[in-house]
Amino acid sequence: MLGLHLSKGLAPGGRFDEWRRPPVRGVFLDIDGTSLSHHHEPTPAFVAACRAVQDRGAQLSFATGRPPGGLGVLRERTGSQGADVVHNGALVLQDGVPVGGWAMPADAAARVARWCLDHGAYAEFAVDADFLVTDRREVARPAWGDIAGGPDGEIADVDLAAADTFKITVYCFEPEHAPAVLALGAELGLHVDPSTAPVFPGVNILNLTAPGISKGAGVEWAARRAGISARELLVVGDSGNDISMFAVAGTAVAMGQASAEIRAAAHLVTEPFDDDGSALALHALIDSIPELVPAAAEECA
Known part of the structure; x- marks a missing residue:
């Protein structure tokens, strides 16, 4: 079986020995570095692979740190019908409409905002439906x-006590800000995930969400709502904030350009983005998708 996977562009990840090739009924794809890179459009090979997965009856979704507006081109090109996880797990959308959301404590959001303003750190705040910056x-x-x-708008003009803050993203353009943000997140009990973005090479990006809220938690909740078990999920990602969804999925695939830490957390490793690694992974694993599996639209009790 290993030789077969290698011939299709897959290699063993750090957790390969745990993998049991479970059936796939749901697919969650990271966006930046996995579905898109420097270009605004997905590659034709990626689109074809996504449509092939759905033709087999599996549900296709995206899981990202992006806000809802960052999903449009992918959903349109791939015809995705699944529930999407945005804001690093803090919000779940079905057809663009929120169906689940978990805001962080208002006092914690205010503390982070004040720290960023006091220290000149650039950060983005997902507050209610708005995208605010420092x-x-x-x-x-x-x-x-x-x-x-x-x-x-800008965060200084908003009363965070009267709003829901789903995610704060701090871009550590000044490297010394990273340890301070990690310490502040720990002090406030927030979940902090590192991330990267191709448009900001070398910049440490830190995503802060409510306690216990991560991509993995959002993916697991969205799948359960659709009647799909975590064991039946295939997830693909390339960054630190993808490790939590690797931990819950029956099949976790790291992109080839991912760091050693990310590859070690995955069952399998595909080719880098520039070699259409996501498309290769989906085609290689399509045989794990039982033909004519229903889309599992029923909700769990």
């Missing part, structure tokens, strides 16, 4: 046009 510095512009679109 400031509009030029270096952050790729996050607005390429990922989120916006911003809607």
Whole structure:
């Protein structure tokens, strides 16, 4: 079986010995570095693989740190019908409409905002349906046009006690900010996940969400709502915030350009993004998808 996977562009990951090739009924794909890179459009090979997965009856979804607006082109090109996980697990959408959400404590959000403003750290806040920033510095512009679109305003003008903050993303353009943000997140009991984005090479990006809220938690909740067990999930990702969904899925695939830590957390490793690693993984594992499996639309009790 190993030789077969290698011939199709897959290699063993750090948890390969735990993998039992379970059936696949649901697929969750990370976006930045997995489904998209520097370009705004997915590759034709990726789109074809996503449609082939759905033709076999599996549910296709995306799991990302992006806000809802960052999903549009992928859902349109792939015809995805599954529930999507955004804001690093803090919000789940079905057809663009929130069906589950977990905000962080208001006092914690206010503390992080004050720290960022006091220390000149750039951060983005998902507050209610708005995309807010600490400031509009030029270096952050790729996050607005390429990922989120916006911003809607600045965080200093908002009363966080009267709003729901789903996620805070701190871009550590100043490297010394990273340990301080990690310490603050730990002090406040928030979940903190590292991430990367192709449009910000070398920048440490930290995602803060409510306690216990992560991509993995969001993916597991969305799958359970659709009547799909975590064992029946195939997930693909490339960054630190994908490790939590690797931990819950029956089949976890790391992109080839991912760090050694990410590859060690996965069952399998595919080719890098530039070699259409996501498409290769989906085609290689399509035989794990039972033909004519229903889309599992029923909700769990």
